[in-house]
Amino acid sequence: QVRLVESGGGLVQPGGSLRLSCAASGSMFGAYMAWSRQAPGKQREYVGSITSEGIINYLDSVKGRFTISRESNTVYLQMNSLLPEDTAVYYCYTNLAGSTYWGQGTQVTVSS
Secondary structure (H helix, E strand, O other): OOOEEEEOOEEEOOOOOEEEEEEEOHHHOOOOEEEEEEOOOOOOEEEEEEOOOOOEEEOHHHOOOEEEEEEOOEEEEEEOOOOHHHOEEEEEEEEEOOEEEEOOOEEEEEOO
């Protein structure tokens, strides 16, 4: 009964910032957590992740702009210097016991 709920999306201007949150159920505490995104007409792509040991990785195009962090059962994606090409639905997900669990997604739109 793993549940992930994203929040924090919205409309921002280029160069602006947003902070996304992914709240996990209690059974997900300390697990691997990742973010992906899907823009209209494009395939879903990996954005970044944090392992149970705290190791963080990012998609090359967001390095230096996005930051992943974890506090208790919530994982955050701080997005700075946003670009129009960052516009997408952002999803958090996790792998546990051979299964992948996804949140419902939150829309991020970067536009003037």
